[in-house]
Amino acid sequence: MGVKAIACELPARLGVPLSRWHVSDIRERAIAQGLVADISGATIWRWLSADAIRPWAHRSWIFPRDPDFEAKAGRVLDLYQRRWRGKRLRPNEYVISADEKTSIQARIRIHPTTPPGPGRTMRVEHEYQRGGSLAYLAALDVHRAKVFGRCEPTTGIEPFDALVAQVMRRRIYHDARRVFWVVDNGSSHRGVASIERLEGRYPNLTLVHLPIHASWLNQIEIYFSIVQRKVLTPNDFEDLDDVASRIVGFQKAYEKIGTPFEWKFTRSDLSTLLKRLQAGSSKRAA
Numbered sequence: 001m002g003v004k005a006i007a008c009e010l011p012a013r014l015g016v017p018l019s020r021w022h023v024s025d026i027r028e029r030a031i032a033q034g035l036v037a038d039i040s041g042a043t044i045w046r047w048l049s050a051d052a053i054r055p056w057a058h059r060s061w062i063f064p065r066d067p068d069f070e071a072k073a074g075r076v077l078d079l080y081q082r083r084w085r086g087k088r089l090r091p092n093e094y095v096i097s098a099d100e101k102t103s104i105q106a107r108i109r110i111h112p113t114t115p116p117g118p119g120r121t122m123r124v125e126h127e128y129q130r131g132g133s134l135a136y137l138a139a140l141d142v143h144r145a146k147v148f149g150r151c152e153p154t155t156g157i158e159p160f161d162a163l164v165a166q167v168m169r170r171r172i173y174h175d176a177r178r179v180f181w182v183v184d185n186g187s188s189h190r191g192v193a194s195i196e197r198l199e200g201r202y203p204n205l206t207l208v209h210l211p212i213h214a215s216w217l218n219q220i221e222i223y224f225s226i227v228q229r230k231v232l233t234p235n236d237f238e239d240l241d242d243v244a245s246r247i248v249g250f251q252k253a254y255e256k257i258g259t260p261f262e263w264k265f266t267r268s269d270l271s272t273l274l275k276r277l278q279a280g281s282s283k284r285a286a
Helices: 003-007 023-032 041-050 069-080 157-168 191-201 220-230 240-257 267-285
Strands: 093-109 128-141 146-152 178-183 205-209
Touching: 003 023, 003 041, 023 041, 069 178, 069 205, 069 267, 093 157, 093 220, 093 240, 128 157, 128 220, 128 240, 146 157, 146 240, 157 178, 157 191, 191 205, 220 240
Parallel strands: 093 178, 178 205
Antiparallel strands: 093 128, 128 146
């Protein structure tokens, strides 16, 4: 087994009590196996870099377990391409991606944050007082890059229904032929009950659920990641009103410059991915 082969194996399978390899571990293993009399960490690093092997890094993932994963995810991907059940959407049909960002804290720093300066980064006090938390509910018009949102004390059916009403009472959606709402399986919009509740209230609304554990296919999550990076990190607020004010203020600013996300992952890409995952799963099982 060569150095690269060691790096591409799980340590536990080789009887090594590690969760992942680092360069020094690979060096020790290579010497212990008699592959080399000696070798530097720099050489191992160079060999691994040549093939982009990074055994010290890892990513978490969830294997799709919904038996209808491809069908459920595929119809959402079709909507992103302005298609529904094999037909093109009309100009007066819209796709909304919605979800909640929960437990946004107001961390009140013990000492004021200092701004950056020449040769000095922004400095944020490590200690803080907890000023409570709130939830940010938002809906993104996928093809128009329009964002509608509200801050609430918590999530739930009533706050989510208030978000839906906030969007659907706008003339463009109220008068639309159809408005598709893409949501995950959160408790405030889960299952048949949520479909009956919302579609019964808005005749032109179609609720479309993602498969379980597929929030990565919900475009609103991209917007939430932008909010997290640009508004909530570092977390330094005076109180919850300050949190809400900054979130809503950013939302208004974003609408002036935002453009639709360049979504390239299609139903075909999904099919290819699932086949690859299934092949890998079958290989491991064997």
